[in-house]
Amino acid sequence: MSMVYDEYGRPFIILKEQQSKNRVKGIEATKSNILAARSISSVLRTSLGPKGLDKLLVSPDGDVTITNDGATILQEIQVDSQVAKLMVELSASQDDEIGDGTTGVVVLAGALLEQADHLLRKGIHPIRIAEGFERAAGVAMKRLEEISEKMDINSNDHEALVTTAMTTLSSKIVQQNKRMMADIAVKAVLNVADLERNDVNFERIRMEGKTGGSLEETTIVNGLVIDKEISHPQMAKVIENAKMCILTCPFEPPKPKTKHKLEISSKEAYEKLYQNEQQYFRDMVQKVKDSGANLVICQWGFDDEANHLLLQNQLPAVRWVGGVEMEHIAMATGGRIVPRFEDISASKLGTAGRVREISFGNTSERMLVIEDCASSSAVTVLVRGGSKMLVEEAKRSLHDAMCVVRNLIRDNRVVYGGGAAELACSLAVSEYADTVTGVDQYAIKAFAEALEDIPLALAENSGLSPIEEVAAAKARQVKENSHLIGLGLDIEANEEGFHSADMKEHGVFETLCGKQQQLQLAAQVVKMILKIDDVISMGSYQ
Structure with missing residues (x-):
């Protein structure tokens, strides 16, 4: 410690190694x-x-x-x-x-x-x-x-798995419905489990939540549930034997990536531009129709003009589907994600037994259900609840129960x-x-x-x-x-x-x-x- 003075003669102290x-x-x-x-x-x-x-x-x-x-x-x-x-x-x-x-x-x-x-x-x-x-x-x-x-996890309709899952759910907010939730968790895991190798692929299990119902309305769907809806209200809401074209390219004419300028000086030039744009839309829709697809899943959006053209060609479509959902749909249906319209072919289509749109209560909220997927045993748990916080906590509880069931399949020893x-x-x-x-x-x-x-x-x-x-x-x-x-x-x-x-x-x-x-x-x-x-x-x- 040392004493020093400022320009006005006032003393102040300097502490050395102050950090130490x-x-x-x-x-x-x-x-x-x-x-x-x-x-x-x-x-x-x-x-x-x-x-x-x-x-x-x-x-x-x-x-x-x-x-x-x-x-x-x-x-x-x-x-x-x-x-x-x-x-x-x-x-x-x-x-x-x-x-x-x-x-x-x-x-x-x-x-x-x-x-x-x-x-x-x-x-x-x-x-x-x-x-x-x-x-x-x-x-x-x-x-x-x-x-x-x-524990013999295969006897008595997998009752040991249900009992262990109920123990996990006893400390959760869903404990009053723990038997039902435990059954859902066990069914979800068993649908994607390989019991011969004692392995579970959690990537095939999706959980979606929707507020407005009660916990008792929570269900398991043998397929995928996507929080999207059919793009046009007059399109078909149920598609049997669906053949899906999974696109990551938008239904719109290509836009130059550099600065561009277009001058239209006459009516004829405007009509020609309009006809070219319409022809581009028709070519895109025709390529999808020629592949045999009866449903379009698009990662990007498209305007009302393209939406109306899809309706005229009786081709239901879903837009603004997220990248993770696109991958899940491709894995579950056996389809290939198509980045360009020129690459569309019948071999790249995903197939499912049925695709339907469901609604909730008297609201306009709708979700898309893809059932009987061709390639894998993907499942989705649709969680209902009276509030968003309740739905999120129920999803966390079900995830814990599924993890316990997975662990018991890998090692069936319990304490x-x-x-x-x-x-x-x-x-x-x-x-x-x-x-x-x-x-x-x-x-x-x-x-x-x-x-x-x-x-x-x-x-x-x-x-x-x-x-x-x-x-x-x-x-x-x-x-x-x-x-x-x-x-x-x-x-x-x-x-x-x-x-x-x-x-x-x-x-x-x-x-x-x-x-x-x-x-x-x-x-x-x-x-x-x-x-x-x-x-x-x-x-x-x-």
Whole structure:
């Protein structure tokens, strides 16, 4: 620090290395990072479980989103802390890989960081804590495989898939219609699944939403639903045995890409120009008719003159179809996207059993349904709801359910929900901690306590007494561990007054791969946060 004076003789102080004074290093930096990450976990904790609360998110543009999906919440909120962004990426990773459990993985990571903070206060080094957590995660992963059970997903009309999808939907806004929604999710996935290779092509599943109805009106269509309508009200609204010409070129004369000037000085010249333009339109329509097409799907628009000419030639058309929809139509119908009219041929047409236009209520809103597609088993889920926010949340819920069904087709092993799997892992990790000597024992026991935070949050969000309920369930698991590994928390109380129940009897299942992914990702991110002892802005360190 030094004292200097300005031109008026007034003193002021210069602080050297001012940026370094704002930096926190060592254990204090680790504790600061833990606090930032736990703030994200505390936001999502109340949204966990079947009784979890929703969040209302308002964007800077005024758009409103209501959801309890962890990945969606973290995508919408603005996070300034770089360490807190790791928690956002953690939830996104779980969503990309599994599709479900995005809230649970953040809550688990937050519980691990809380336990790590207690250990840091005892003087244990962050590296020893991270190593202990890694060892404990390995024990928990092994325990999950031991308690997992294989489900016959093909028996009883795929009832196992429906039951697992219902577990996912129990915490969503569509829980009152979860049986119907689970059936839709299972049918959609099975229509595009290859059960021999245990693979599901999600690109063949589309979800469209339309406000104005109720959730009970949500349907699945064996084909495609496009949010477009026939371009002219007098064109045919139902086309049987449709042969579609899929165009990415507009129905209009070509326009020069450079500056041009056209002078018309007489009536004859104007009529000649008009006739040439009409002839160009007629040639385009004739090329489509000659190929045998009875429906035109155009990516670009065309004016009323071209629309009227298509009507005269009894050629229904759809305009302004998006590029993604064009690709889906081409894949589903076996057609080829045609960029120029000169390339149109019968071999490039897409075929479908029927194309029809549907309307909703007494409004002018219409959509196009393409059924019985020739090339693939594409399906579309048409979601209805009373508001746009409800429709969007229902679409997110169905996507999570479909991801769980896909995961069960890939790996048919399941564990039991309601906190049963976490309690079983917690008991196994505690037993393993008793066999370990040294400082690592504290970290391993802390991991076991962090696993109990999931059932604690489930009980707390259900309005129950968290410690009493979890203690009762844990005691019953220890007492009857040989045959009651699926004991977790339920809404209804048992004869002892507690809410512990066998999740196997209640049909509460979760995929093994989803639970293992939660443990693995949470342990990795916590290890990364514990090993950060300084945050340096690029270019500021000297």
